[in-house]
Amino acid sequence: MSTIVNAQRVHATGPAEMMKWEELSLAEPGPGEARVRHRAIGVNYIDIYFRSGLYPAPTGLPFVPGQEGCGIVEAVGEGVSAVKPGDRVAYVGPLGSYATARNVPADRLVLVPDGVDDAIAAGMMLKGMTVQYLLRRTYRVTPETVMLFHAAAGGVGLIAGQWARHLGVRTIIGTVGSDAKAELARAAGYTHVINYRSQDFVAEVRKITEGAGCDVVYDSVGKDTFPGSLDCLRPLGMWVTFGNASGNVPDFSPGLLSQKGSLFMTRPSLFAYIAKRADLEATAADLFDVVKKGAVEIQLNQTYALIDAIAAHKDLEARRTTGTTVLLP
């Protein structure tokens, strides 16, 4: 038996219009899977990388984009005992969430605690767990850490400012693309905000740090902030390059890291940090904790109908969004 669902599907990669609204037949959940009826679906910049072809879809073409959602378990396959029909769950998982319902590997699901609503849960799992590992595992920030976080008013950025403030970090420098975004970033905990479209962010960081540079730079912009991000670091500082909203960082020789001060570089991905079930549970629990106690507010600033996913992608790519974006089925 199968279930009919509606989904956005990409048959050929390219601009946002390549997503087509279609009716699909969803098979019964297989062994280890659960069928989740979505209540809300998270939109992430990585969805654009797959849709545009910057990242090849592991499933090949056609594919249903999206890797994050919240919904109700409707049915489970053989061997699934951790969740049951009726449970309210959220996940970060394989491609396929831009659909009214889908099958998800059950070991990727977490129960959503009371007090966290559907749209917030859908919009915070990927971005929030990313901030958790960036600040608490990749480079463990302390109150003394001097950090720079690019795209501070974006989905990941607004969570990062609040979480860093909650951890007591005293110098949280953010970059943004407009003055309106600067206000949002300041309200989210950034102690210094630079508009990198009108200011030289390297010179500004040097001024703020009195020439010392940062301990860590979290860089998801990629091409446009390279190699400037390296010049914002102190000797032996860490460059965490974790995204490419402006395009890929060009190839370079490791000698550059030596010239810029024996720097460390890492190119992390959330999926590696939560690959083990225990890590997923600990990371999600940490996120739910800061959200439930109000230390981090998920700023859901854009909501679109799932059928209008094209508009959501266009706005995200054109830098018109702030905070979190979700699609409602």
Ligand SMILES: NC(=O)c1ccc[n+]([C@@H]2O[C@H](COP(=O)([O-])OP(=O)(O)OC[C@H]3O[C@@H](n4cnc5c(N)ncnc54)[C@H](OP(=O)(O)O)[C@@H]3O)[C@@H](O)[C@H]2O)c1
């Ligand atoms: N590696 C991981 O584990 C991981 C996980 C989650 C997200 N990420 C990365 O983190 C970044 C943020 O993700 P998000 O979903 O929260 O998106 P987002 O920050 O809400 O949106 C991207 C932002 O990047 C900035 N940007 C700078 N140059 C840009 C350009 N040329 N085109 C478009 N945007 C540009 C824009 O802010 P301004 O206008 O203020 O510059 C834009 O709003 C993305 O690069 C994503 O790939 C990585």
